[in-house]
Amino acid sequence: xxxSNKQLISEHFSKAAASYDGAAQLQLAVIERASKxxxxxxxxxxxxxxxxxxxLVKFSQGNLYQGCDISQGMLKTAQHKVxxxxxxxxxxxxxxxxxxxxxxLPFADNSFDVVFSSLxxxxxxxxxxxxxxxxxxxxxxxxxxxxxxxxxxVELKQAFxxxxxxxxxxxxxxxxxxxxxxxxxxxxxxxxxxxxHQTHYDSVKALLKELKAIGANTVVNRDKSTGLTRxxxxxxxxxxxxxxxxxxASWQTLYSCINKPLK
Ligand SMILES: C[S@@+](CC[C@H](N)C(=O)[O-])C[C@H]1O[C@@H](n2cnc3c(N)ncnc32)[C@H](O)[C@@H]1O
Numbered sequence: 709x710x711x712s713n714k715q716l717i718s719e720h721f722s723k724a725a726a727s728y729d730g731a732a733q734l735q736l737a738v739i740e741r742a743s744k745x746x747x748x749x750x751x752x753x754x755x756x757x758x759x760x761x762x763x764l765v766k767f768s769q770g771n772l773y774q775g776c777d778i779s780q781g782m783l784k785t786a787q788h789k790v791x792x793x794x795x796x797x798x799x800x801x802x803x804x805x806x807x808x809x810x811x812x813l814p815f816a817d818n819s820f821d822v823v824f825s826s827l828x829x830x831x832x833x834x835x836x837x838x839x840x841x842x843x844x845x846x847x848x849x850x851x852x853x854x855x856x857x858x859x860x861x862v863e864l865k866q867a868f869x870x871x872x873x874x875x876x877x878x879x880x881x882x883x884x885x886x887x888x889x890x891x892x893x894x895x896x897x898x899x900x901x902x903x904x905h906q907t908h909y910d911s912v913k914a915l916l917k918e919l920k921a922i923g924a925n926t927v928v929n930r931d932k933s934t935g936l937t938r939x940x941x942x943x944x945x946x947x948x949x950x951x952x953x954x955x956x957a958s959w960q961t962l963y964s965c966i967n968k969p970l971k
Pocket of ligand 1: 717718721732735736739757758759760761762763776777778779782808809810811825826827828829831832922924
């Protein structure tokens with residue numbers, strides 16, 4: 709992942725920090741589902757990598773919640789939320805936040821009982837970020853993560869073909885590619901569950917607006933500037949498949965759990 713792509717991701721998420729929670733219903737549902745894999749106690753030290761606005765806190769409890777994210781804007785929103793929201797502030801004894809890149813975590817080896825990450829690693833080199841998460845996880849602890857797979861936003865990708873041959877939507881890994889990257893990280897996943905989620909909109913414009921509101925509008929290695937004129941947007945609306953006059957977006961989501969053995 710190049711520095712310019714990382715900067716772009718960080719900028720888009722920082723711009724989206726204020727609108728994120730209002731638009732991130734799917735992301736919240738994915739965290740709630742993933743949190744069922746967590747084994748937590750009042751003593752647990754939890755690291756949330758790519759924590760965004762710290763939504764994991766709503767579905768977990770423990771001693772320390774350490775959030776880290778590449779986006780300063782997301783961290784600021786998260787800090788404000790855990791200090792002020794009733795659903796959040798009593799779930800952990802202590803909260804810390806730090807700006808950090810998932811590829812190079814600034815934490816000591818074997819320091820967290822749980823390392824969690826939801827819908828952040830589809831922009832990362834998966835082998836590297838898994839190795840980092842595993843390194844900072846204590847023996848006997850767990851790494852739980854979710855990421856997006858190749859069938860995500862396939863309808864949008866297909867509709868863009870009507871416009872040009874440029875890359876307008878990220879390329880997500882297939883489950884086979886994910887398995888290869890996990891093998892390269894030299895860890896064993898105890899859970900690899902693929903769930904297809906769908907979200908519905910009145911128009912493609914509404915879908916694109918939501919992607920921007922959650923900061924997920926970065927296209928890694930975008931070929932050219934691909935601004936949408938009114939005419940292009942209309943072409944996209946016409947090309948997008950509709951059911952009952954609604955636009956549907958698919959989100960193929962992987963839920964995974966790695967239990968780190970006690971030596
Ligand atoms: C879709 S949001 C998910 C946030 C949160 N985990 C949730 O599910 O609500 C993705 C988050 O990952 C962060 N992110 C992306 N690349 C990252 C990286 N290399 N290191 C750390 N955070 C990263 C973004 O800044 C953003 O806050």
